[in-house]
Amino acid sequence: MAKYETIIGLEVHVQLKTESKLFCGCSTEFGALPNTHTCPICTGMPGVLPVVNRKAVEYAVKSALALNCEVATRSVFARKNYFYPDLPKNYQISQYEEPLAQNGYLEIRVDGGARKVGIARINLEEDAGKLLHYIGSREIDGSLVDFNRCGIPLLEIVSTPDIKSPEEAYSYLTTLKTMLRYLEVSDCDMEKGSLRCDANVSLRLAGQKELGVKTEVKNMNSFKAIEKALEYEVKRQIGAIEGKERIIQETRLWDEKMERTYPMRSKEEAHDYRYFPEPDLVPLVVDERWLEEVRKTIPELPDMRRQRFIKEYGLSEYDAGVLTAEKALAEYFEEVAELYTNPKAVGNWVMVELLGRLNAANKDIRESPVSPPQLAELLGLIEAGTISGKIAKTIFQEMFDTGKSAKAIVEEKKLVQITDEKEIGKIIEEVVRENPGAVEEYRKGKENALGHLVGQVMRKSQGRANPQLVNRMLKERLGRSI
Amino acid sequence: MELCELTAHELLEKLEKREVSSEDIVRSVFERIGQVENRLGSFVTLTEEEAFRQARDIDKVAIKGKLPGALAGIPVAIKDNICIKNVKTTCSSHILENFISPYEATVVKRLREAGAVFIGKTNMDEFAMGSSTENSYFGITRNPWDLNHIPGGSSGGSAVAVASDETILAIGSDTGGSIRQPAACCGVVGLKPTYGRVSRYGLVAFASSLDQIGPFGKDVEDVALLMNVIAAHDERDSTSVNLDVPDYSKSLTENIKGIKIGVPKEYFIKGLDGEVEKAVKEAIELLQDLGAITVEISLPHTEYGVAVYYLIAPSEASANLARYDGVRYGYRSLEIGDLLDEYEKSRGEGFGPEVKRRIMLGTYALSRGYYDAYYLKAQKVRTLIKKDFDGAFEKVDAIITPTAPTPAFKIGEKVDDPLQMYLSDIFTISANLASIPGISIPCGFSKKGLPIGLQLMARPFDEEVLIRIAYAYEKSVDWYKRKPKL
Numbered sequence: 001m002a003k004y005e006t007i008i009g010l011e012v013h014v015q016l017k018t019e020s021k022l023f024c025g026c027s028t029e030f031g032a033l034p035n036t037h038t039c040p041i042c043t044g045m046p047g048v049l050p051v052v053n054r055k056a057v058e059y060a061v062k063s064a065l066a067l068n069c070e071v072a073t074r075s076v077f078a079r080k081n082y083f084y085p086d087l088p089k090n091y092q093i094s095q096y097e098e099p100l101a102q103n104g105y106l107e108i109r110v111d112g113g114a115r116k117v118g119i120a121r122i123n124l125e126e127d128a129g130k131l132l133h134y135i136g137s138r139e140i141d142g143s144l145v146d147f148n149r150c151g152i153p154l155l156e157i158v159s160t161p162d163i164k165s166p167e168e169a170y171s172y173l174t175t176l177k178t179m180l181r182y183l184e185v186s187d188c189d190m191e192k193g194s195l196r197c198d199a200n201v202s203l204r205l206a207g208q209k210e211l212g213v214k215t216e217v218k219n220m221n222s223f224k225a226i227e228k229a230l231e232y233e234v235k236r237q238i239g240a241i242e243g244k245e246r247i248i249q250e251t252r253l254w255d256e257k258m259e260r261t262y263p264m265r266s267k268e269e270a271h272d273y274r275y276f277p278e279p280d281l282v283p284l285v286v287d288e289r290w291l292e293e294v295r296k297t298i299p300e301l302p303d304m305r306r307q308r309f310i311k312e313y314g315l316s317e318y319d320a321g322v323l324t325a326e327k328a329l330a331e332y333f334e335e336v337a338e339l340y341t342n343p344k345a346v347g348n349w350v351m352v353e354l355l356g357r358l359n360a361a362n363k364d365i366r367e368s369p370v371s372p373p374q375l376a377e378l379l380g381l382i383e384a385g386t387i388s389g390k391i392a393k394t395i396f397q398e399m400f401d402t403g404k405s406a407k408a409i410v411e412e413k414k415l416v417q418i419t420d421e422k423e424i425g426k427i428i429e430e431v432v433r434e435n436p437g438a439v440e441e442y443r444k445g446k447e448n449a450l451g452h453l454v455g456q457v458m459r460k461s462q463g464r465a466n467p468q469l470v471n472r473m474l475k476e477r478l479g480r481s482i
Numbered sequence: 483m484e485l486c487e488l489t490a491h492e493l494l495e496k497l498e499k500r501e502v503s504s505e506d507i508v509r510s511v512f513e514r515i516g517q518v519e520n521r522l523g524s525f526v527t528l529t530e531e532e533a534f535r536q537a538r539d540i541d542k543v544a545i546k547g548k549l550p551g552a553l554a555g556i557p558v559a560i561k562d563n564i565c566i567k568n569v570k571t572t573c574s575s576h577i578l579e580n581f582i583s584p585y586e587a588t589v590v591k592r593l594r595e596a597g598a599v600f601i602g603k604t605n606m607d608e609f610a611m612g613s614s615t616e617n618s619y620f621g622i623t624r625n626p627w628d629l630n631h632i633p634g635g636s637s638g639g640s641a642v643a644v645a646s647d648e649t650i651l652a653i654g655s656d657t658g659g660s661i662r663q664p665a666a667c668c669g670v671v672g673l674k675p676t677y678g679r680v681s682r683y684g685l686v687a688f689a690s691s692l693d694q695i696g697p698f699g700k701d702v703e704d705v706a707l708l709m710n711v712i713a714a715h716d717e718r719d720s721t722s723v724n725l726d727v728p729d730y731s732k733s734l735t736e737n738i739k740g741i742k743i744g745v746p747k748e749y750f751i752k753g754l755d756g757e758v759e760k761a762v763k764e765a766i767e768l769l770q771d772l773g774a775i776t777v778e779i780s781l782p783h784t785e786y787g788v789a790v791y792y793l794i795a796p797s798e799a800s801a802n803l804a805r806y807d808g809v810r811y812g813y814r815s816l817e818i819g820d821l822l823d824e825y826e827k828s829r830g831e832g833f834g835p836e837v838k839r840r841i842m843l844g845t846y847a848l849s850r851g852y853y854d855a856y857y858l859k860a861q862k863v864r865t866l867i868k869k870d871f872d873g874a875f876e877k878v879d880a881i882i883t884p885t886a887p888t889p890a891f892k893i894g895e896k897v898d899d900p901l902q903m904y905l906s907d908i909f910t911i912s913a914n915l916a917s918i919p920g921i922s923i924p925c926g927f928s929k930k931g932l933p934i935g936l937q938l939m940a941r942p943f944d945e946e947v948l949i950r951i952a953y954a955y956e957k958s959v960d961w962y963k964r965k966p967k968l
Contacts, residue, residue: 044805046686047565090804274848279690
């Protein structure tokens with residue numbers, strides 16, 4: 001058994017995909033020119049007041065239910081007070097003593113098994129703006145503030161500190177991301193800032209009851225970075241403990257380039273947020289009726305879907321996992337599988353041929369140029385023997401590039417498989433005549449020479465000859481003497 | 483009589499009959515301003531050109547038929563913490579000295595739609611923090627009845643403008659008495675609506691759970707007219723109540739037979755000026771003569787009102803005023819080094835001493851370790867104060883008290899003693915804490931000729947009974963006919 005027990009807690013912030021911000025009607029669209037999605041409310045002008053976005057609450061409740069939480073019938077917004085240029089009111093409207101939801105869990109898969117990680121609380125709050133200290137790579141004298149992001153609804157999801165390893169942390173994050181994307185409440189894209197994560201980590205001797213001193217780690221820009229940062233922290237803390245050094249409770253930043261954490265300047269840490277209930281908003285009430293309405297909008301969740309894929313389609317754990325990682329992908333698969341009832345084949349084609357090309361073209365499954373019926377048609381043609389499996393791959397590339405259907409391409413390019421033995425026989429005669437050397441080699445016992453000859457036949461038939469037939473017929477032909 | 487000396491309801495009649503035009507009224511008001519403003523200092527900004535433009539637009543429409551709105555053509559002055567689009571909103575503070583609001587308050591929008599003509603923004607205690615309008619960055623406003631006395635605060639400018647006929651109507655805000663107390667000091671009518679009755683959208687926040695916008699008028703009828711226009715549910719204000727608005731002019735009946743009026747013993751104590759006590763007691767007798775039944779009641783937690791208020795209001799204000807940091811708008815200090823410097827200097831130089839005092843008080847009361855003992859405790863006692871009123875309103879329909887413990891004091895008298903200053907709110911503060919409506923009406927004059935006001939309070943959303951009692955009383959006396967000699 002390991003000497004030390006690792007205790008990790010994760011605090012995740014996700015931006016909710018509502019059309020407008022949490023407390024005003026400004027657009028939440030990503031990537032707009034700076035300060036073009038602002039209004040007096042989200043820039044903290046004198047005299048403005050917040051009004052709660054109902055959709056944001058709906059998405060928050062939906063997430064809380066999917067994460068098995070108790071949703072509070074009554075929750076209260078609170079002001080979190082601190083000064084910073086990206087926070088126009090110099091307070092953030094968040095939730096404190098009475099959050100939207102508590103006491104849930106997320107089931108993650110580790111070491112071939114499954115474990116529930118507790119979710120302590122979920123609350124709704126507004127995002128801050130963005131500070132720029134550089135334009136491109138040029139450092140500017142001062143800083144610029146963009147308030148487009150200010151006021152976008154955030155869901156803060158705080159886990160209980162019972163994640164036991166950096167690997168589990170990674171799994172927690174990917175599982176959470178998949179879940180929230182299934183609910184279509186957030187894109188959870190760390191690159192675009194719609195998911196941010198801070199981690200707390202401490203160690204204790206195995207079997208010890210008291211918790212060790214914890215450090216907070218920030219500034220990780222990907223799930224991998226989080227895993228690496230936590231691995232580094234665990235190593236560092238072990239080193240400190242063994243070296244009889246005290247571990248300071250502090251906030252440390254992850255340095256991606258140097259692959260280490262370093263302490264944040266301590267001045268930023270002494271924060272008394274002076275929380276008090278937001279007097280401009282009445283308590284948020286989520287009654288039974290609304291709760292049930294929202295519950296009905298929850299789709300089949302990733303875990304359930306994965307298990308169903310294994311059972312219904314006989315897919316492997318791995319394949320089911322890949323195909324259910326995104327709801328849109330799972331839906332695509334099922335649409336094809338309904339039309340062409342060989343799930344293993346469908347799975348292979350989707351995972352290998354389709355996903356491969358989509359990833360290379362940086363496209364999402366929803367942007368697939370090949371529709372589910374089109375893929376099903378192609379598979380049907382292979383099964384019917386109209387085309388060979390090999391040619392099908394070429395056809396698929398063309399389908400992907402042009403969006404045309406398989407049948408259209410086959411007709412256009414005259415790619416129907418040749419199964420007529422008379423026709424194949426003619427080509428075989430030609431090849432045998434033109435390749436006496438290879439024929440000789442084969443008759444002498446070199447098996448490889450057959451492959452060369454098969455290749456020649458395939459070439460002459462533009463790949464359309466049925467390979468199995470060619471093989472059999474060539475063997476027969478070569479078996480005879482000239 | 484000059485047009486500017488008339489009331490809104492009198493002028494509307496003349497406008498209806500085409501005896502006068504809105505332009506005539508606006509001209510009369512600006513002539514008056516020209517005569518007295520340099521002695522009074524009621525206004526921070528005058529919008530003369532815009533006012534004439536609005537008046538001419540109203541006149542153009544009025545010629546063709548009916549008056550285009552319940553207040554069509556009537557000049558209204560707006561307290562400088564309420565936003566009018568493209569006009570400076572300074573809150574009488576250096577930190578917003580040149581701030582031009584890019585949007586306007588819902589109340590202003592409603593007044594505009596009713597045809598009101600905006601003549602300017604009135605002086606106030608900085609960020610509504612004060613009871614004397616001595617805390618303005620732009621100088622003091624003087625009481626028209628005696629230029630050496632304060633006009634009350636924080637809506638001093640609005641009260642004075644109405645009292646001196648610089649405007650026909652005015653709008654103010656009331657957080658602890660800031661409409662009622664200056665109304666009493668200046669001998670005009672001022673009403674603080676029930677919390678949630680009038681939208682706060684566009685009112686620069688001081689204490690979010692206490693602030694309300696309210697009307698000033700030369701008589702009760704004018705205040706009722708204003709209430710009809712400004713009271714409404716507003717989707718932009720989540721604390722605005724979704725209740726139908728009655729026609730307040732229906733309460734102008736003069737009939738108060740059988741109405742039960744409570745007289746709370748805690749408001750008639752040592753420290754209450756003898757002349758004020760006499761005037762209010764005479765008013766009570768008059769109301770009895772008019773048929774009202776007076777009942778002695780007790781509001782036992784009255785004595786905690788000031789302490790509770792001076793914990794809750796500064797706490798909320800400390801957060802509400804955090805946004806004034808020179809980053810996006812407002813005053814930014816010129817000599818700054820780093821970020822902390824920018825915050826400290828801009829705010830340190832931009833805010834006046836009373837504002838800084840209250841921000842520090844509020845920040846302290848919300849701090850870790852003190853929140854439970856101060857802010858939370860104050861909110862709990864607030865509930866007890868509210869319960870006092872709930873209990874009282876089971877026995878009576880309205881409560882009568884003096885508005886302020888003394889008539890208007892001398893300029894400079896209390897400026898160096900903040901605690902003494904705070905005590906001038908002692909009678910008005912509870913209504914804000916209990917979220918109930920209150921009105922102040924003139925009920926006499928001191929020997930020195932300074933006005934004395936009486937206050938009526940009622941159940942939440944029962945502004946009607948306030949107007950009814952006030953109107954009946956007003957019609958039996960003639961305080962409202964008197965004007966200051968200027």
